[in-house]
Amino acid sequence: MTDSIRKAMVDEDRTPIPDLGASARRTAVEAALVEGHRRIYGFLVSQLKNAEDAKDVLQEFSLRAVRRADDLRDVQSVRGWLRRLLVTAIADHHRRTGRRRSQEMPAASPDEETYPADAAGDEADLAVCACLREVIGLLPPAAADLVRRIDLDGQPRAEVAKALTVSEATLAVRLHRARAKLRDLLVAMCLTCPEHGFLDCACDRARSLRQATGGLAKGPQL
Numbered sequence: 544m545t546d547s548i549r550k551a552m553v554d555e556d557r558t559p560i561p562d563l564g565a566s567a568r569r570t571a572v573e574a575a576l577v578e579g580h581r582r583i584y585g586f587l588v589s590q591l592k593n594a595e596d597a598k599d600v601l602q603e604f605s606l607r608a609v610r611r612a613d614d615l616r617d618v619q620s621v622r623g624w625l626r627r628l629l630v631t632a633i634a635d636h637h638r639r640t641g642r643r644r645s646q647e648m649p650a651a652s653p654d655e656e657t658y659p660a661d662a663a664g665d666e667a668d669l670a671v672c673a674c675l676r677e678v679i680g681l682l683p684p685a686a687a688d689l690v691r692r693i694d695l696d697g698q699p700r701a702e703v704a705k706a707l708t709v710s711e712a713t714l715a716v717r718l719h720r721a722r723a724k725l726r727d728l729l730v731a732m733c734l735t736c737p738e739h740g741f742l743d744c745a746c747d748r749a750r751s752l753r754q755a756t757g758g759l760a761k762g763p764q765l
Contacts, residue, residue: 586670
């Protein structure tokens with residue numbers, strides 16, 4: 544287990560979570576990360592009706608998420624941030640497809656050339672929630688509870704601070720730390736191969752993503 548994954552799995556007082564055994568822990572983490580990735584892939588297949596297109600958009604979404612991962616600490620909502628990345632990747636795919644079609648059929652109607660960025664917003668939100676639940680489950684309990692309350696359930700920070708009997712400033716620090724751990728796990732998820740396994744997959748798509756993300760693609764391994 545590398546430092547970044549280990550860092551994402553220690554609680555607020557830096558005490559390590561009890562080791563369940565390296566092999567068992569690796570299996571559990573890989574399964575959750577791959578399942579989170581597959582949640583997004585399944586949604587894309589349902590939207591695009593084409594497995595190859597879905598794989599292309601998944602790769603683009605993953606690439607953007609990895610490159611912008613540091614934004615996670617300061618966004619209003621991780622759920623909303625991922626949702627925007629996903630619907631934008633879909634909209635960009637439709638625009639590219641539309642341009643190719645317009646070159647083949649110049650008389651394409653304006654409606655065919657219009658792709659609202661939030662056309663699949665509700666469905667994307669559900670897919671992102673399902674994905675996040677898989678990944679958040681790998682966080683320490685206190686961090687997982689905090690992220691669920693704020694980033695999944697949308698509870699106001701003042702309300703969460705009151706429930707936890709801490710100041711809003713203390714809550715902000717804890718959320719910042721929890722999101723840093725979540726960021727490491729999401730990067731690992733985005734670099735998994737949903738077809739064949741974890742980060743070390745040798746398929747062309749996995750290699751292409753690792754190359755496109757450069758040093759980040761060396762990310763956490765168990």
